[in-house]
Amino acid sequence: MMTEHQQVQYQLATALGRPRARVSYNSMVELLRVGEEIALISTDVFDTLLLRRFGSERSRIIEGERLFSDFLAKRGRKIDPDFLVEARLQSQRLAFRSLNLSGTAGEVSLLDIISRQLGVLGLPPSLVIERLRIEVQVEKRSLFANRELADVLRELRRAGSRIVALSDTTLPADAVHELIRHFHGPELVERVYSSADQNATKREGSLFLAVAERESVPLGKILHIGDDLLADVATPSNLGVVVRHVPRPSYGRYIRSANGALAELGRRLRRDARSTKTICCHDDAVSFGRDVFGPIVTQFCLMIWLYAVEAEKGGDPCLLFCARGGVGIREAFEQTLARLRLPLKMRRENIMISRLVVARAALLARSPSAIEELNREFRGSVLADAASAIGGRHYVLSEDWGQPFDGEKFVSLLFSGSGAEVLADIEEQNTLFTRHFKNLVGSSSRIILCDTGLYGSTQRLLASAFPQLHIETIQFARSNYKGHSDEHFPKVVGVMVEQNVYSPLSPHSCVLRYWQLVESLFEPPVASVKFFSKDDRGEIQANCGAINFGAIDPSTNNPLLSGALSYIKVLPAEGGAVVFRDVEAAWLRLKSAIIRPTELDLRCLAVGDRSVDFGRPEVLQIFERERKKTFVSKLLSLQAQLWREGAIAREFPLLKHALLPTLEMAHCLRRTLSQKR
Numbered sequence: 107m108m109t110e111h112q113q114v115q116y117q118l119a120t121a122l123g124r125p126r127a128r129v130s131y132n133s134m135v136e137l138l139r140v141g142e143e144i145a146l147i148s149t150d151v152f153d154t155l156l157l158r159r160f161g162s163e164r165s166r167i168i169e170g171e172r173l174f175s176d177f178l179a180k181r182g183r184k185i186d187p188d189f190l191v192e193a194r195l196q197s198q199r200l201a202f203r204s205l206n207l208s209g210t211a212g213e214v215s216l217l218d219i220i221s222r223q224l225g226v227l228g229l230p231p232s233l234v235i236e237r238l239r240i241e242v243q244v245e246k247r248s249l250f251a252n253r254e255l256a257d258v259l260r261e262l263r264r265a266g267s268r269i270v271a272l273s274d275t276t277l278p279a280d281a282v283h284e285l286i287r288h289f290h291g292p293e294l295v296e297r298v299y300s301s302a303d304q305n306a307t308k309r310e311g312s313l314f315l316a317v318a319e320r321e322s323v324p325l326g327k328i329l330h331i332g333d334d335l336l337a338d339v340a341t342p343s344n345l346g347v348v349v350r351h352v353p354r355p356s357y358g359r360y361i362r363s364a365n366g367a368l369a370e371l372g373r374r375l376r377r378d379a380r381s382t383k384t385i386c387c388h389d390d391a392v393s394f395g396r397d398v399f400g401p402i403v404t405q406f407c408l409m410i411w412l413y414a415v416e417a418e419k420g421g422d423p424c425l426l427f428c429a430r431g432g433v434g435i436r437e438a439f440e441q442t443l444a445r446l447r448l449p450l451k452m453r454r455e456n457i458m459i460s461r462l463v464v465a466r467a468a469l470l471a472r473s474p475s476a477i478e479e480l481n482r483e484f485r486g487s488v489l490a491d492a493a494s495a496i497g498g499r500h501y502v503l504s505e506d507w508g509q510p511f512d513g514e515k516f517v518s519l520l521f522s523g524s525g526a527e528v529l530a531d532i533e534e535q536n537t538l539f540t541r542h543f544k545n546l547v548g549s550s551s552r553i554i555l556c557d558t559g560l561y562g563s564t565q566r567l568l569a570s571a572f573p574q575l576h577i578e579t580i581q582f583a584r585s586n587y588k589g590h591s592d593e594h595f596p597k598v599v600g601v602m603v604e605q606n607v608y609s610p611l612s613p614h615s616c617v618l619r620y621w622q623l624v625e626s627l628f629e630p631p632v633a634s635v636k637f638f639s640k641d642d643r644g645e646i647q648a649n650c651g652a653i654n655f656g657a658i659d660p661s662t663n664n665p666l667l668s669g670a671l672s673y674i675k676v677l678p679a680e681g682g683a684v685v686f687r688d689v690e691a692a693w694l695r696l697k698s699a700i701i702r703p704t705e706l707d708l709r710c711l712a713v714g715d716r717s718v719d720f721g722r723p724e725v726l727q728i729f730e731r732e733r734k735k736t737f738v739s740k741l742l743s744l745q746a747q748l749w750r751e752g753a754i755a756r757e758f759p760l761l762k763h764a765l766l767p768t769l770e771m772a773h774c775l776r777r778t779l780s781q782k783r
Contacts, residue, residue: 146323150332151273156249160361165369189686197222204416213301216276228680251289274301308337394710395669401688403670407442409601418452423552426457431558434628434660458648460635467571477513484511497528538638542646559583562598616697620749626713630660
């Protein structure tokens with residue numbers, strides 16, 4: 107809460123800082139008379155001391171990477187500027203996501219972003235300085251001086267005021283200082299504080315604390331000038347800093363957004379033009395896995411690395427690959443790191459886990475998320491069936507357990523006398539799992555699960571069972587297809603896809619039409635984790651057998667993964683640029699195979715039956731084994747098919763040319779309606 111004195115300061119600053127108000131020496135003098143004597147003046151940099159033109163950040167990045175591509179070409183390295191842009195954007199995006207999920211304050215450094223961009227493309231780290239030079243060069247073109255504010259600051263400095271610059275930016279302080287000197291000369295500010303250098307920000311207040319300590323000035327004797335309502339007004343006001351709000355016109359944001367959208371549209375059009383020239387057909391699953399899933403899986407692994415390498419900057423994180431899909435992901439990930447020589451010190455383990463296992467833990471914690479998950483899984487069953495699945499064996503139970511399943515009733519009976527036997531088995535299994543989990547986690551302060559996706563049930567249930575731990579998840583895709591609560595989504599990152607429904611305009615989202623394909627791609631031929639026990643040495647084991655890295659080959663009897671791994675194995679050490687080139691066509695080819703499958707695609711992408719899991723023996727069929735005899739019955743059965751487009755191509759080889767476009771139009775409409783809600 108702001109004190110009365112701080113509220114007066116805030117109101118005066120806001121009144122003086124209306125968008126059309128002139129920044130005048132007299133108004134600054136009036137502000138300096140408020141409260142105690144001002145010992146230090148700090149000014150924001152971008153959109154305050156240096157004003158932005160109407161170009162967007164996206165357009166600046168594109169311009170910078172074009173210049174960098176020209177620089178590389180002159181030195182014998184030809185890399186398409188769009189590949190440089192993509193690597194830069196992904197490095198930046200995942201660095202910020204990783205930082206935001208860390209639960210700690212800090213800032214992402216542009217030097218780190220560039221270093222990782224170069225790393226995934228196989229470029230030498232010595233180029234970081236040149237790329238930073240280009241970044242500053244582009245910034246000089248996109249900025250202009252706020253001479254009116256500079257004149258005020260010069261007057262105040264001549265009157266004896268000390269002036270420093272503060273900026274929430276990924277740029278290092280030296281680069282920011284160079285920009286200020288370029289537009290305002292060398293004498294305007296004494297020192298520059300960059301959030302990237304200080305690993306502290308204005309928006310959460312720690313940068314003001316760092317400046318007060320470094321300058322030996324109480325917070326109440328600092329006057330801060332800036333445009334951002336949070337970082338430059340609300341946060342410093344709450345700390346007792348005197349503030350002066352100098353906002354920029356709001357229409358500038360809209361113009362920059364439009365500029366960024368146009369820049370991205372141009373980039374996508376160039377990408378699609380390149381990709382359509384390289385699409386080909388495949389005769390078998392191995393070649394499909396090599397040419398299509400090879401680049402996609404490698405890109406996924408590069409994204410995991412970009413996320414993890416930011417996470418390992420602070421604390422002692424561990425990366426846990428979840429059985430079963432995580433086993434295949436780990437194999438591809440380790441091979442990618444080794445092949446492309448990407449360093450990662452973070453501890454990595456395969457964990458024996460499943461939704462059933464974490465549901466037990468969440469049930470014992472009486473978590474609402476467990477009840478919601480069970481209601482979905484056991485809809486149409488009776489309470490006794492759920493008890494057998496979760497407890498792990500058949501039980502002789504009272505008549506109450508014969509009622510239709512309801513999560514609240516299940517929990518009530520479980521913790522009553524009639525559920526004692528079931529509860530004892532659940533507690534025993536959870537004790538063994540907890541020991542396994544904590545052995546892997548050790549002293550790590552940050553636990554990052556890695557899985558296929560989609561909803562993130564494992565993360566949601568595990569976090570509710572262990573609320574004292576910091577647990578997050580990175581996975582191939584994230585989608586709220588269940589329509590459940592998404593309160594856990596801030597801690598679940600869909601590295602490749604974050605959409606609830608398929609969009610024809612987004613090639614990556616094609617996997618949402620046939621998600622079982624991605625699951626099957628990464629899962630080894632082992633059972634889902636259901637039971638834990640101790641071996642002769644007292645070590646924890648599970649019914650899935652040994653799944654630690656190197657214990658099994660997840661590509662056994664998996665031609666798609668075998669093909670994908672064969673792609674990784676022949677990449678050159680600097681093959682990141684090759685991946686970014688190949689993956690564009692790979693995504694379009696995958697979309698074509700899923701959305702408009704040919705007979706060859708049906709053979710390549712057949713994954714067989716899928717287990718229901720959650721302690722139950724039932725399986726799901728991608729296609730029904732017995733074909734419907736009548737046209738109408740075939741048509742009506744499409745709604746229940748797991749891969750609807752595949753079912754259309756299989757059942758209606760002639761009509762598919764009309765049915766598939768109709769289904770695609772329906773998806774367009776669904777996407778439009780979902781955006782309006």
